[in-house]
Amino acid sequence: MKFDQLDMTLLQAIADIKNLPQGALNIRRDGQAVLRQSSPNISITTNPENGGLIVDIKAGTKNETVHVPVILTQSGFKDKVYNKFIVGEDADVTIIAGCGIHNDSHADSSHDGIHEVIVKKGARMKYIEKHYGEGSGKGKRILNPTTIIRVESGATAEMEMSQIKGVDDTLRSTVAYIKEKGNLKVVERLLTHDSQIAESDIEVHIEGGGGVAQILSRSVAQDNSTQVFKAALYGENECSGHVECDAIIMDGAKIRAVPQLVAENAEAILTHEAAIGKIAGEQLIKLMSLGLSEQEAINTILEGFLR
Amino acid sequence: MLKLENITMAVNDNNGENREIIHGISMEFQPGKLYAVTGPNGGGKTSIAKLIMGIYKHNCGSIYLNDEDISDLNVSERARKGIAYAFQQPPRFKGLRVSDLLQIACPGIDNISLRASLRDVGLCPEDYLDRDVGPGLSGGEIKRVEIAQVLGRDASVSIFDEPEAGVDLWTIQKLIGIIISKFKGNDDLTAIIITHNENVLHICDEIIVVEDGLIKAKGTPEEIWPLIREDVECKMKEQCRGEIVYEI
Numbered sequence A: 001m002k003f004d005q006l007d008m009t010l011l012q013a014i015a016d017i018k019n020l021p022q023g024a025l026n027i028r029r030d031g032q033a034v035l036r037q038s039s040p041n042i043s044i045t046t047n048p049e050n051g052g053l054i055v056d057i058k059a060g061t062k063n064e065t066v067h068v069p070v071i072l073t074q075s076g077f078k079d080k081v082y083n084k085f086i087v088g089e090d091a092d093v094t095i096i097a098g099c100g101i102h103n104d105s106h107a108d109s110s111h112d113g114i115h116e117v118i119v120k121k122g123a124r125m126k127y128i129e130k131h132y133g134e135g136s137g138k139g140k141r142i143l144n145p146t147t148i149i150r151v152e153s154g155a156t157a158e159m160e161m162s163q164i165k166g167v168d169d170t171l172r173s174t175v176a177y178i179k180e181k182g183n184l185k186v187v188e189r190l191l192t193h194d195s196q197i198a199e200s201d202i203e204v205h206i207e208g209g210g211g212v213a214q215i216l217s218r219s220v221a222q223d224n225s226t227q228v229f230k231a232a233l234y235g236e237n238e239c240s241g242h243v244e245c246d247a248i249i250m251d252g253a254k255i256r257a258v259p260q261l262v263a264e265n266a267e268a269i270l271t272h273e274a275a276i277g278k279i280a281g282e283q284l285i286k287l288m289s290l291g292l293s294e295q296e297a298i299n300t301i302l303e304g305f306l307r
Numbered sequence B: 001m002l003k004l005e006n007i008t009m010a011v012n013d014n015n016g017e018n019r020e021i022i023h024g025i026s027m028e029f030q031p032g033k034l035y036a037v038t039g040p041n042g043g044g045k046t047s048i049a050k051l052i053m054g055i056y057k058h059n060c061g062s063i064y065l066n067d068e069d070i071s072d073l074n075v076s077e078r079a080r081k082g083i084a085y086a087f088q089q090p091p092r093f094k095g096l097r098v099s100d101l102l103q104i105a106c107p108g109i110d111n112i113s114l115r116a117s118l119r120d121v122g123l124c125p126e127d128y129l130d131r132d133v134g135p136g137l138s139g140g141e142i143k144r145v146e147i148a149q150v151l152g153r154d155a156s157v158s159i160f161d162e163p164e165a166g167v168d169l170w171t172i173q174k175l176i177g178i179i180i181s182k183f184k185g186n187d188d189l190t191a192i193i194i195t196h197n198e199n200v201l202h203i204c205d206e207i208i209v210v211e212d213g214l215i216k217a218k219g220t221p222e223e224i225w226p227l228i229r230e231d232v233e234c235k236m237k238e239q240c241r242g243e244i245v246y247e248i
């Protein structure tokens, strides 16, 4: 086996991998593909232009899962990768990505992932990406993912992106284009602590008639961390879109939420909701009246909120 | 036994002024008995319940549970000592499911009892266990989940704050049955039900009428009923007309 305990801890945290999964898989460790397997319907190859991955999912592929986790265990390693995912027409698949960093040194470790995702006509895709950092060093753990997603006509894409612990610095940038009757749902979950900084910029262009987009963000900012959430929804056709940002702020944290709606068509229906606040005292009291301590009550509320 | 001795409590009202709302009351709740607390809106019933649970702090007096002064214990500590309170207006949560709350209320509860506790309050477990206790539940549904939590805790003192409010008449009847079978004749448990409902008042051993932060009367239903009958019947009629059946 090529993976040690440290690798497996990271893999489990970001991709729920306890045993190596069946099916298409690519595990990248410190800039190298250490394990790659394709399946009859899903091919994983190296892009000759930039050394990144091309994950090509055949039209009509049903109920398959591709795992493409990235782990960084070498201290101070700076990784940059370009990946392309093509989900063929009428396919129905789940992509599990994610990045875990272990850094015990004083040098910063970083991963910049640039992903292009194309969900072809009538296909359905669920994309799950978790970010996680650990290690005792003073070196920062930095993740800067950029995702461009194209949802073709009648296709449905759901992206679930979460960063739960240990990432010091992150700038996530997501741009989406939705064609006729395409449907995109982006769900972000974020927890920041200590002096972490996390920024997420999402821009969704609904280009096709009947397109639907939903951007939902739930976040918790603790200690002295800073969060910035910017979501811009462009309705360029008869379409509907909704942005929702719900944040719990604690301690000395700062949160900035900037939902933006741009309608370029009279038939576009765009809405947004943003709420930032501390944990409701009533909720705490209620859980304490069931026997939880104050700290247990806080943890329970946060866990539920970010679930 | 739960004992309140000369309890006084003040709140800060909108103008930031201290206003006394409970004026030196004393009460005793014996194990094995079912108590009703009733009286007009704003009389101080919920405040008394919150004082017992430790949610509100009293300025003067003491609260004893089995001769131990629990005045300085916080909400969690009182819960662990065996006091449970079903809120008049339970808060909603984002991301906590009905099953989560029931599991917190009754640690280690097995699956069968968990489901039974929902059926007791007239909710079908298949439909409700995985639902968020959030904006998606109706007022009556939230109330029933709340009551299920307190029933499941098997606390030595259980307080239900207007369990009938927002709950349909069929479920109220069912609840009365459950309360009778759980508390009547159980020498270890005390139940305190804050209520305006005639049927609930009649199953209790003792009725306490609270008005203007004072105890106005107390006694058996036979003694008290004639005194409060008009008020309660008036409120029941409103309820049946649907005016206050669903609370927001």
Ligand SMILES: Nc1ncnc2c1ncn2[C@@H]1O[C@H](COP(=O)(O)OP(=O)(O)OP(=O)(O)O)[C@@H](O)[C@H]1O
Pocket (backbone or CB within 6 Å): B011, B012, B013, B021, B039, B040, B041, B042, B043, B044, B045, B046, B047, B048, B088
């Ligand atoms: N936290 C608080 N802040 C300010 N005033 C309060 C607070 N809690 C209670 N009060 C006031 O104390 C009085 C008693 O309120 P309480 O909720 O105990 O009444 P209640 O008897 O439960 O009424 P109801 O039948 O309407 O539920 C009211 O005048 C109420 O406005």
Ligand SMILES: [Mg+2]
Pocket (backbone or CB within 6 Å): B045, B046, B047, B088, B161
């Ligand atoms: Mg009340």
